[in-house]
Amino acid sequence: MTNPRSTVRRRLAATASAVLVATSALVATSALQVMSAPPAAALDNHLGRTPQMGWNSWNKFRCAVTATDIKNAADAIVAKGLDKAGYKYVNIDDCWQAATRAADGTLQPNPTTFPSDPAYPGVNPIKLLADYMHGKGLKLGIYATPGTKTCANIWDNYPGANGSKDHEAQDAQTFASWGVDYLKYDWCRADQDNVDAQTAFTKMRDALKDATAAVVASGKPERPIFYSIHREPQQPVESWRPAVANSWRTTPDISDNWSTMIDRAHANQPLAAFARPGAWNDPDMLEVGNGGMNPAEYRTHMSLWAAMAAPLLMGNDLTTADSTTLGILGNTDVIAVDQDSLGRQGTVVSNTNGLVVMTKPLADGSRAVTLTNEGTAAATISTTAQAVGLGGATGYQLRDLWSKVVTSTTAAISASVASHDTVMFKVTPNSPVPPATGLNQLSELPWSTSAGGWGPVERNLSNGEQAAGDGSTMAIGGTSYTKGLGTHANSDITYYLGSACASLTATVGIDDEVGNRGKVTFQVLRDGVKVADSGPVTGTDAPKPLQADLTGGQQVTLRVTDGGDGTSYDHADWADAKISCGHGPAAGANAVSDLTWTSATNGYGPVERDTSNGGSGAGDGQPMKIGNTGYTKGLGTHANSDITYYLGGTCTSLTTTVGIDDEVGNNGSVVFQVLRDGVKIADSGTLTGTDAPKALQADLTDGQELTLHVTDNGNGNSNDHADWAQPVITCP
Numbered sequence: 001m002t003n004p005r006s007t008v009r010r011r012l013a014a015t016a017s018a019v020l021v022a023t024s025a026l027v028a029t030s031a032l033q034v035m036s037a038p039p040a041a042a043l044d045n046h047l048g049r050t051p052q053m054g055w056n057s058w059n060k061f062r063c064a065v066t067a068t069d070i071k072n073a074a075d076a077i078v079a080k081g082l083d084k085a086g087y088k089y090v091n092i093d094d095c096w097q098a099a100t101r102a103a104d105g106t107l108q109p110n111p112t113t114f115p116s117d118p119a120y121p122g123v124n125p126i127k128l129l130a131d132y133m134h135g136k137g138l139k140l141g142i143y144a145t146p147g148t149k150t151c152a153n154i155w156d157n158y159p160g161a162n163g164s165k166d167h168e169a170q171d172a173q174t175f176a177s178w179g180v181d182y183l184k185y186d187w188c189r190a191d192q193d194n195v196d197a198q199t200a201f202t203k204m205r206d207a208l209k210d211a212t213a214a215v216v217a218s219g220k221p222e223r224p225i226f227y228s229i230h231r232e233p234q235q236p237v238e239s240w241r242p243a244v245a246n247s248w249r250t251t252p253d254i255s256d257n258w259s260t261m262i263d264r265a266h267a268n269q270p271l272a273a274f275a276r277p278g279a280w281n282d283p284d285m286l287e288v289g290n291g292g293m294n295p296a297e298y299r300t301h302m303s304l305w306a307a308m309a310a311p312l313l314m315g316n317d318l319t320t321a322d323s324t325t326l327g328i329l330g331n332t333d334v335i336a337v338d339q340d341s342l343g344r345q346g347t348v349v350s351n352t353n354g355l356v357v358m359t360k361p362l363a364d365g366s367r368a369v370t371l372t373n374e375g376t377a378a379a380t381i382s383t384t385a386q387a388v389g390l391g392g393a394t395g396y397q398l399r400d401l402w403s404k405v406v407t408s409t410t411a412a413i414s415a416s417v418a419s420h421d422t423v424m425f426k427v428t429p430n431s432p433v434p435p436a437t438g439l440n441q442l443s444e445l446p447w448s449t450s451a452g453g454w455g456p457v458e459r460n461l462s463n464g465e466q467a468a469g470d471g472s473t474m475a476i477g478g479t480s481y482t483k484g485l486g487t488h489a490n491s492d493i494t495y496y497l498g499s500a501c502a503s504l505t506a507t508v509g510i511d512d513e514v515g516n517r518g519k520v521t522f523q524v525l526r527d528g529v530k531v532a533d534s535g536p537v538t539g540t541d542a543p544k545p546l547q548a549d550l551t552g553g554q555q556v557t558l559r560v561t562d563g564g565d566g567t568s569y570d571h572a573d574w575a576d577a578k579i580s581c582g583h584g585p586a587a588g589a590n591a592v593s594d595l596t597w598t599s600a601t602n603g604y605g606p607v608e609r610d611t612s613n614g615g616s617g618a619g620d621g622q623p624m625k626i627g628n629t630g631y632t633k634g635l636g637t638h639a640n641s642d643i644t645y646y647l648g649g650t651c652t653s654l655t656t657t658v659g660i661d662d663e664v665g666n667n668g669s670v671v672f673q674v675l676r677d678g679v680k681i682a683d684s685g686t687l688t689g690t691d692a693p694k695a696l697q698a699d700l701t702d703g704q705e706l707t708l709h710v711t712d713n714g715n716g717n718s719n720d721h722a723d724w725a726q727p728v729i730t731c732p
Helices: 004-027 031-036 058-064 067-079 125-135 151-155 168-178 197-217 258-274 295-307 323-329 332-338
Strands: 053-056 089-091 139-144 182-186 226-230 247-249 280-282 312-314 347-352 355-361 367-373 379-384 396-400 406-409 412-417 422-429 438-441 449-451 474-476 479-481 484-488 491-496 501-510 519-526 529-538 544-549 555-561 571-581 588-591 599-601 624-626 629-631 634-638 641-646 653-660 669-676 679-688 694-699 705-711 721-731
Touching (some): 067 089, 067 125, 089 182, 125 139, 125 168, 168 197, 197 226, 258 280, 258 295, 258 347, 258 599, 295 312, 295 367, 367 379, 474 501, 474 571, 479 571, 484 555, 491 571, 501 519, 501 529, 519 544, 529 544, 555 571, 624 721, 634 641, 634 705, 669 694, 669 721, 705 721
Parallel strands (some): 089 139, 182 226, 226 247, 247 280
Antiparallel strands (some): 347 355, 355 367, 396 422, 438 571, 501 544, 501 571, 519 529, 519 555, 588 721, 624 629, 653 694, 669 679
């Protein structure tokens, strides 16, 4: 008997085409709103819940690639067990195309390097490759560009190589008909073809959705296409990228040498706030095994890409790979860090003279920690469990993910690390650890137990159906939410608090994916005692705020009951569910640049403390100066930027002086904004490089979180070096 809930996906598929048409019509009119919006929800194609893994032809073969090379790579992936480690995509990069399109405009493969097979007359060679991959349990990827030509035509003098400009729908349909599973869509100076980036990448996104829907409508199995984009310039990462693509390049092309590889890591490390399941920062492909680096450097390459939740796309000749190369690429413990279901990108904890510590939260409550020695001599690198976000346990297990040695510690994490090498630990507490101080999204914390009524509990997605990751962006009463927990009655989700947290807030309701159906009740339990109850909520109800006092609680349970009428269509969302833990800044006047932020994103390089933004490197700013007035304290940023601090409801005011730093002369145009709990409470108006310093004040009373926001004023972010000078938070 068919479960009534299974009709949800069929109903959505049946209406997909109409929704896509409406979406396309909105793109042109909503561009300005999208550009000024906060980071968007991840692309809803149910792909990339963890970073993509596979192989790409470019790093090794460039324009010499042939169909035989693609088959050989697939054969080697399976023969050497790399498919079992998670490598699934086999991607043809540039130089696969014929010089011209077919008479009807269809893209065609190069007949010399991707020839037809006489055994299969009339079958396109790319279709044959896709069938070959699928027969091995793998997936095929292909390459295109939004301009008139591909990169190889521009840079490698490859003949023809047509871009997809004005052929987006036709090319997407072609790829879908061939059975392609992955599209790399590469910029290649498309701006010279008068192509707008957001419009172009969105147009292909929608074309891929339409093409996939058409395949389903024809009676064939659904085969959604993973969408990877390369925008130039790669940074800043615009807010629209996560809603448009599954991954986006954050750096220029990588090369097979230490300096380029570590530079790409440095550029990608500050961008953790943009990464999430279904949407990943991409610092480019792996060079492991191509011969330009030594094994220690390749271990660092693999370790940092895993810690950064980056795509793992091999780029070497797998048919000749030696055991050392295969040991690095096939290290399942390191791969597990990259593929962890929590979907968090690691962040830098400390960087002292090239001795760098990163930490990445994992779904089981442990942390991956990398100790990287960027120097030229061996050195001891040390940190602590507290510093990497795991303070509070009586002891910890340290598993070295390269040597496999397991040790224990009460707090210290330390190792002697060779030049250009990385030691990578999985640090597991031997007792539960409370959440870190701050305002924590529950969807980004490890739960101690969870039980969903229909499939698993989903992070930052609706419940969907029974498979993990099959939900969509959460929506209640027409309002969408990028963060939260998608569940189904009857369900319980329990988190350890350790008496460290004070309150919980959430917006609850039945997800729009089931229409007006369903009836549930949301409850919050502190140590088993109910402290909040939504009352009955139906599919026709608007989103409902819910708050709970967690003071002194050892654990909190989020419970959804079926409302007493059975569980059909009871798709329940805990949207924007957050808990407030620990204490805010100390009493008195606090210099903001001396406080630890909970997150920071910046349009160019990292946020700088007590200096101007400078360039793209850390610590390359100068003493801050606005209108020839110097400042000793503050934050040097670059539009577009967000810096968030936890207040804990204990602070009353912010004072600061803002303006564009003199280092860019009279250039630049920005707006400074102060947000308390996501609501704007102060705005500088437009400031240019010719303006004098401007005083700004904001009331922080009862606020849990402060965000310092700089926009580019809608005219691009060139020279937008923005100073928050002498910012002070006052707390009674």
